[in-house]
Amino acid sequence: MPFLDLPFDLHLHPDRTLRIRYERIEGDPAKPVLVFLHEGLGCVEMWKRFPQALCAATGCEALLYDRQGYGQSTPFARARTVHYLHAYALDELPAVLAAAIPERDYVIVGHSDGGSIGLIHAGERPERLRGLVTMAAHVSVEDEALQGIVVAQQAWDEGKLAGLAKYHGEKTEAVFRAWAETWRSDWFRSWNIEYLLPSIVCPTLVLQGVQDQYGTPAQVDAIVRRVPGSRGRMIDDCAHSPHLEQADGVAALIGEFVGTL
Numbered sequence: 537m538p539f540l541d542l543p544f545d546l547h548l549h550p551d552r553t554l555r556i557r558y559e560r561i562e563g564d565p566a567k568p569v570l571v572f573l574h575e576g577l578g579c580v581e582m583w584k585r586f587p588q589a590l591c592a593a594t595g596c597e598a599l600l601y602d603r604q605g606y607g608q609s610t611p612f613a614r615a616r617t618v619h620y621l622h623a624y625a626l627d628e629l630p631a632v633l634a635a636a637i638p639e640r641d642y643v644i645v646g647h648s649d650g651g652s653i654g655l656i657h658a659g660e661r662p663e664r665l666r667g668l669v670t671m672a673a674h675v676s677v678e679d680e681a682l683q684g685i686v687v688a689q690q691a692w693d694e695g696k697l698a699g700l701a702k703y704h705g706e707k708t709e710a711v712f713r714a715w716a717e718t719w720r721s722d723w724f725r726s727w728n729i730e731y732l733l734p735s736i737v738c739p740t741l742v743l744q745g746v747q748d749q750y751g752t753p754a755q756v757d758a759i760v761r762r763v764p765g766s767r768g769r770m771i772d773d774c775a776h777s778p779h780l781e782q783a784d785g786v787a788a789l790i791g792e793f794v795g796t797l
Contacts, residue, residue: 537559539556540601553610555609556632558602559580559601563595563596569596570642570794572587572599572600574603576715577715580601583647594790601632607703616718626656626660641666644658654670666797667738668739685720700712737764739797743786744769745771745781753770
């Protein structure tokens, strides 16, 4: 598996190297690259076959990678802060793009945490960013999300999420606790990125499952209301992972969106 060695870790320590595991999918070099940003418990493999299907539908190349702390990449360097999603969006992601696909146009496809990272990144108005797709992204902390995490915590305590070790190995507990404890912390309760949404200028498609256990339609409404020209779509018979639960329909929606860029 290929790696990118970046000359800093996520917290910009110049004396430590950040090693990022990544994968590429071939496609038409004249089209933008689809950059997939995984969820808060995710990694490259947890996208399953969706990236391949979307590349086949659009003809685009793709870049997938494990963020720091996940999968095969460098472990977390320290406890998270309220700005952890900003660090991924504004420090790590630009460095990965510069190293893996320099001078290429790209479209972000982000799921959950990855969708929020995509929104923060798009708020910087990157020159090469041609479009943004979010699936189950959050722009604020809702009670429904916290209730969903309580259920996930119980499942973890009962050993029902042991399958995550297949993807994260010895980092599995750190990955789960970083996600569950951060979002349930009092100091994270006021986290909100709605302020940056009006600064996004690229075409934006916002998707969320009707039965999403971690968010309500208010998340989609907040994004669509504040991002100029964005479009929102609630997906029926779908919870938190539209790309897995309604893969064909979601691939068609994103494929149509990419085709208009």
